[in-house]
Amino acid sequence: MIQYLITALFDLGLAGLAFSKKDNPAAKALAFLLFSLSIWLLELFFLTTITNAYLLDILFHITRGGMFFIPFGFALLTWRLVGSRSKKFKNIFVIFGACVSAALWLINMLIFPSELKVTDSGYLPQLDAIYYVFIGYLIWCFAGSICLVVLSYKTSSSREKQRLKWLLITLLVSFSCGLIVLFSMPTGLGFYLSKFVGVITNIVFVSLLFYSTIQHNLMDIRLALSLGLTRAILLAFFVWMYFVVTSVVGDHTQSVGGVLTLLVFLVLMLEAYPRLLKWILPSAKKILVKNGYDFDQVKAETEYDLKNSISFSMMQEVMDHLLLRTIKLNNYKILMVQHDNNLLTNESIYHPNGILFDTIAEDSHLLRYCTLQTQLAMTDEMPEALQIEMKKYNASLCFPVFSENKVLAIVLVGNPINFSYYRYEDLKIFEWLKSELGQVFSRLIRLNHMQEQLGEAKKTLSMLSLMNHYHHDIKVPFAIIDGIVSNDVYDRDKQRNIVLEQVERGSRLIATMASILGGKHKRRIQPCALESLVQDCLYLFENSFDKVEYELQGTPKIRGDAEDLKILFINLIKNAAEARRENNDLVLHIKSWIENGNVFFSIQDNGTGMTEQQLANLWEPGLSAKKFGNGIGMQAIKRIVDEHNARIEVKSTLEKGSEFILCFFASQIELEDFPSESTKDELAERRASYLAEKRSNQ
Missing domain, CATH: 3.30.450.40 (GAF domain)
Structure with missing residues (x-):
């Protein structure tokens, strides 16, 4: 049968391809096994085509070596695929198996040659001692290979387990097919030379071998069945279409038109098959697999x-x-x-x-x-x-x-x-x-670096706007010092106290603004006392509020960037200072508390407030609730809040005022002893008393 020769040549080509992978010992073992299979197929080809008994006897015994070396090839391939782990397997099945295969071949060819018998399909060897020894040798090699794979599977890594599973499937299927073929000879010799032995068995052997050795596709069995079923259905459809076309055309060999019609159909089928397969496969993979994807x-x-x-x-x-x-x-x-x-x-x-x-x-x-x-x-x-x-x-x-x-x-x-x-x-x-x-x-x-630089620029712009608006506050301490020193209204001790007070005030103002406007700074995460930071920022707004109320509970420190938090509070306080209503005192209420392990901080004013539309667009770039505002300050606030993994909530009522509530989550709190609820910020108390005394003197 010609299909034996075609299949043998195909196996030889695959053997050459596998042997070309010189850095892969398993590929070389596969090449040897494929070469043995191709030699065995040549034996079947000779048995079904050559009629000269003398020539056939010579070629048969030469090519029969392919069949004898197939068990050894499987043992060698198994040993290589499991990483050459077992020396006992190497000695008992690989080395000794090679000797047994060579001995069977030489004995059968030189000492006890098999006799050929004529059948309807061609020549077949008589059942003899060599045949039964080979069956025992085949069972021995496959049983050892299967045991090695099973033992290796239990100790292998997850990367190898799926490949070993496919190797075990390959061995079991190949072993079963081999036994069916060999044990069929005594009952029906014609079956040994049928197409089921040569072509179909070879397709099963080679497909599984390549899949489990060279391809290494760790495909789920259900997924493999889904793909195989899809291809089978599509091929069956084209075969059905072929019979439909031939039934319409009739005997296509009788006319040029019939031949052309069949050729056109074949061309269309070859073009349509891969396209249909590509379109169908993504959905077909889910036929038997619930959790598959393309x-x-x-x-x-x-x-x-x-x-x-x-x-x-x-x-x-x-x-x-x-x-x-x-x-x-x-x-x-x-x-x-x-x-x-x-x-x-x-x-x-x-x-x-x-x-x-x-x-x-x-x-x-x-x-x-x-x-x-x-x-x-x-x-x-x-x-x-x-x-x-x-x-x-x-x-x-x-x-x-x-x-x-x-x-x-x-x-x-x-x-x-x-x-x-x-x-x-x-x-x-x-x-x-x-x-x-x-x-x-x-x-x-x-x-992210570009966005960070843009955010830093927006923060600086918001501070520059503040500097332009409150530059007078920075000049005031120096003007007071100049006035005190240039006249003799106060005695020397009083002058000294006033000068020191104004120097401290000016130093605080300049230090706060310089630290913020010093350009791009390297972010430094450290424990920060929010109440103290707010007090530092309030130095910039001494004359902006008629009254500052405090309701501080001595909250713990949070982990954050102190300079960024100052920018946050300055922008919030600045917005409150600019929300003064005409003919009304402007009161700023600052409150801190702990709730559910989180630190809350509130800055509330009784200013102009915002409409619902302004409140909805508060964080939009370029939009501002103020008449000539640009929204940069609010963007700086939002960015700093996000960077500190915090949350900000805004409540506002038109003509009644606004409240900004900051929430710093428990994960941001510095792990230290919490202060007691009765503890108050000493700086806040000193600051409040100082402002009250100043207003009474005015």
């Missing part, structure tokens, strides 16, 4: 979403959708690398959820191990100390994110919810993310 579609959608992300929070939404809802992992975490000369972006430090962006030291052992791996780093393949660290994160896999040969982060991946292993598509997604996230992180870090 890799190409998911990759294209995720790539588009990542390219359109302009902030880390947007990127987090994309990653959440991909990893938690599409792949269905139980968790994941991104650890940003904390370089010595580069602080993390503010957004990553003060992310609202506090989940995605943790940090990892540049000299961390986990980071070093992860960056040295060329493949995805599996937890069960790591040293024991790193396995413990990975379990703390509840992660089973990690990979680094590089940009320009510099590691920016590592991604820790949790376990699949619906599977006990990562599917082939999952691993492809992780490999793609490993190469894709580098440029995404690099772009987002640059964008």
